[in-house]
Amino acid sequence: MTGKSSRFPLSLSSVVEKKGKAASGAPARTVVTPQTATRNAALDSGRLAAKAQAARAAQHPAPSSSAGKPATPVSRTALPTPIATANRSAPLVSEAVRKAMVARVAKQGVSDQKVLAAMEAVPRHMFMEPGLSSQAYIDASLPIGHHQTISQPYIVARMIEIMRDNNKGKALERVLEIGTGCGYQAAVLSLVAKEVYSIERIKPLHELAKTNLRPLRIANIRLHYGDGMLGLPQVAPFDGIILAAAGLEVPQALLEQLAIGGRLVAPVGGRQQMLQLIERISKFEWTSETLEECHFVPLRPGTV
Numbered sequence: 001m002t003g004k005s006s007r008f009p010l011s012l013s014s015v016v017e018k019k020g021k022a023a024s025g026a027p028a029r030t031v032v033t034p035q036t037a038t039r040n041a042a043l044d045s046g047r048l049a050a051k052a053q054a055a056r057a058a059q060h061p062a063p064s065s066s067a068g069k070p071a072t073p074v075s076r077t078a079l080p081t082p083i084a085t086a087n088r089s090a091p092l093v094s095e096a097v098r099k100a101m102v103a104r105v106a107k108q109g110v111s112d113q114k115v116l117a118a119m120e121a122v123p124r125h126m127f128m129e130p131g132l133s134s135q136a137y138i139d140a141s142l143p144i145g146h147h148q149t150i151s152q153p154y155i156v157a158r159m160i161e162i163m164r165d166n167n168k169g170k171a172l173e174r175v176l177e178i179g180t181g182c183g184y185q186a187a188v189l190s191l192v193a194k195e196v197y198s199i200e201r202i203k204p205l206h207e208l209a210k211t212n213l214r215p216l217r218i219a220n221i222r223l224h225y226g227d228g229m230l231g232l233p234q235v236a237p238f239d240g241i242i243l244a245a246a247g248l249e250v251p252q253a254l255l256e257q258l259a260i261g262g263r264l265v266a267p268v269g270g271r272q273q274m275l276q277l278i279e280r281i282s283k284f285e286w287t288s289e290t291l292e293e294c295h296f297v298p299l300r301p302g303t304v
């Protein structure tokens, strides 16, 4: 399950240093690591508090808009400082911790080299508010405001690996993410797929993702504000669909928007959630497989 990463559709070199080889690993499928968001965040908060001071050192204003609509100001209710500028000028500091994060993710069983390389290339700290950026590379989900979280690195990598698994080594054409949040997973996806569409139902988070992604100048991500449960029928079919929020079942509209041969990966459940893989095998047939335990914020209908 490898793939030469020579065809990344974009370069992040303007903001991150060139990455080395990610850790390798045998295809280990037995590791079960629930995304224990709140618990992990609680355990780790404070541990790196000292480093947080340093990480906040240099900040400068967000650069101009890359594309699309003019960005509206991000709600500052829960996010008191400009997120996208956090720690931007300390990429050299973050490189080593990011490598360590990727090594941990590999140790937990993710073996797809292209996914690991993408995780190594995306500056996760730039998706955090400054107060949390020093914790950006721990294996935990962390708050991004509006009662939502940035997903745990392991689960981000794992879901993308599963989605890619029937497409060994080849870039996916078009993928859809439900639940943009701060935009981190969309950035990782942008390195393994030609076109990434991502939908967010909370307007300030949609704006936040735009703000966070803008300095990375990623040309192949399209952010949509709307109810992801409806998908994007005007753009479908998708080779891959990832849900970053858990519903009691996978919305029918998303199943319909999966290309034949395409894969959908979603957390399913309420308090108890399992990662589910759904593959469309023909016009009228889908297969479903239950994988490992996970913990995500809930999938909700409508927009706010």
Ligand code: SAH
Pocket (backbone or CB within 6 Å): 148, 149, 150, 151, 178, 179, 180, 181, 182, 183, 184, 185, 186, 199, 200, 201, 202, 205, 226, 227, 228, 229, 244, 245, 297, 298, 299, 300, 301, 302
């Ligand atoms: N992808 C993010 C994770 C965000 S958390 C990352 O990279 O870390 C999940 C997100 O799903 C939340 O922002 C939440 O608002 C969003 N969400 C929940 N239900 C949704 C829906 N029906 N449509 C779109 N987004 C939804």
